[in-house]
Amino acid sequence: MERALLKIHGIVQGVGFRPFIHKLVGDYALAGYIKNSSSGVVMELEGSREDLERFVADIPEKAPGLAFIEKIELKFLSEPVGYKGFEIRKSLVEDKRNTLISPDVCICEDCLRELFDPADRRYRYPFINCTNCGPRFTIVKDIPYDRAKTSMSEFPMCSDCEKEYGDIENRRYHAQPDCCGDCGPRVFYLDKDGVEIPGDAIELARKALKAGKIVAIKGLGGVHLACRCDDAALTQELRRRKHRDEKPFALMCRDVEAVRGLCHVSEDEEKALLSHKRPIVLLKKREKGSLSHVSENGYVGVMLPYTPLHYLLMGEDIDALIMTSANLSDCPIIFKNTEAVEKLTGIADGFLLNNREIQSRCDDSLIWVLNGREYPVRRSRGYVPYPVRLDAAVDEILACGAEQKASFCLSRGNYVFPSAHIGDLKNLETLENYEGQISHFQRLFDVKPKAIVCDMHPDYMSTRYATERSEAEGIPLIQVQHHHAHMAACMADNGLDKPVIGLIWDGTGYGTDGSIWGGECLIGDYEGFERFGSILPIPLIGGDKAAKELERISFALLDAAGLDTGHIENAPMYKIMLEKGFNCPLSSGMGRLFDGVAAILGIKKRASYEGQGAVLLEAAATEAEGFYPFELSGSPLRFDWREMIRTIVRERHEGIPTGEICARFLNTLMEMARRMCLAARAESGINDVVLSGGSFQNMYIMERLPELLRREGFQVWTHSRVSTNDEGLSLGQIMLAQAALK
């Protein structure tokens, strides 16, 4: 007889782990106890050494689907104490908090069956859940993960629920959010003035939706605005009320079949749609011009229902709804009832709310899938707060991200915890959410930063936050270059720690020379980098205005290429500004090149959201052979696009279809990338290429460029755990800070 102490680290709380252990113990002649601790679960077991060892080997093999086992520590203790049977003990509170918290999980099949079973006591109860599904991160106030430390603390369990909760044979054994219609939260429906209407709240919402109303619906991580998607006028009305001109909306479809009615769905995409993370998946429309009021490009973001409420809402007769985050002009998603009614009056025609509080906002995640690989665009609900695991341990660091698509990361040991979607840090509400989320994450993961890292940009709100905090707390501040951080993010995403060639293409980032960068080829590692190549800078006439008024960029491109600009409105003024160098900062941003070409081709002259020119240019691209002439010269090796612009304009005059020109433009960028990488390899001997930056959210390029480089013998690395856009950059900042601290 031996006595052993077992410590299991990973996501082992709130995922049915203790009941699983309880059952597994029954397969062996073992006795003892298990308890949750802040560092995972802890067990003491007695039995023969053989049984103990087989038991430990069984754990990772047989663990429940949502559990994630990071590490098992087994230690034999001196004397058996003579345990009888097996018990689950009360949680411990330790000071070191190492427990990982599960992300929110979509409703499981068992709960779904009960939801629609008239004989079940939770028939049509919109908060049904069990140990295998339901809310997690969004309801957690503190750890360890126990009902008392979640939003459910306000709902004492009824005796029926308590019985299930305490029954080891039950699927709801120790399911912290467990509840039923008698004891749990309830939904209610308010009219446009915020007055509750008696009756079946979900039926009232369904009726309103079917009648063409816009309904605010509180879900898992915040409030959505929903309406029918088959009515272009209604969609326009939603855009008008929400002040959202052209940016695509996402859809929620009843099931995969309904998705297939609208989009092409590959096997991998179906898997992503159905995964328990339930992200929005960007799918190719069945007909390119369809649903143009929902999405102006060839793709539409679609998700499946993920809460019981959503299933009840769609019922059997609603195939698809627009489901867009309820927020006002770039503010964070609304997540409180009072705020919803206050801020959405005049926008929503009705409100389907509930009295379960959301602790942390969490927007829907957005991904796309290519060749079986997931590319996160926005990593939020279903993914957060799952960490990125690193091969080597790092210090406790706070990385403050960039400004657009802001994010932060906290690191400790082998984990980096990336934040949920925050949005653009350009208003007070978003900044407050950013700061609040940082505090919440620090508490949940017990990180006390020993250093803070931020972007070099002096005017980013995140830079100001970092500077103030480092001064207030007397801890070191490390400022890192934007594109170096992108490169490091992609390296960390792939577990690389060696010199690489980094092709970093994005819209904008502050360069070490004070100019704007964004079409870069870097050579380096976590310690430092050399700017090996870049695109010929483009003067941004009027600075920030140029990112919106794209003709300003087309003017600069045409002018530099020695072409006629007379057709452009305001041409004389632009000419004077350029000649005098008045408010014309230089940018080597790849996004600006896309914008300028989109304007030259008449695809988009005024952008209503960041990256729109690039998105529409990609959407317009068809298939075409070859690429345009260009030159690569100088140091840094400059991509001179002037000959390309001249050829584009000539082809346009010759009447070559725009789609073909777009494709050839994209081919030219890829050919430039190929030659730049060859030159970089010739100089450095490095064979690994990482691709990062927002411009790689381009399926045309991502379907072709990695293959093009591989044919030259390069090892090509792309993102899969964090986004390629600025949201993913804080992961790279952690790595650069760690290298700087050493």
Ligand code: ZN
């Ligand atoms: Zn369930």
Ligand code: ZN
């Ligand atoms: Zn109950």
Ligand code: FE
């Ligand atoms: Fe960037």
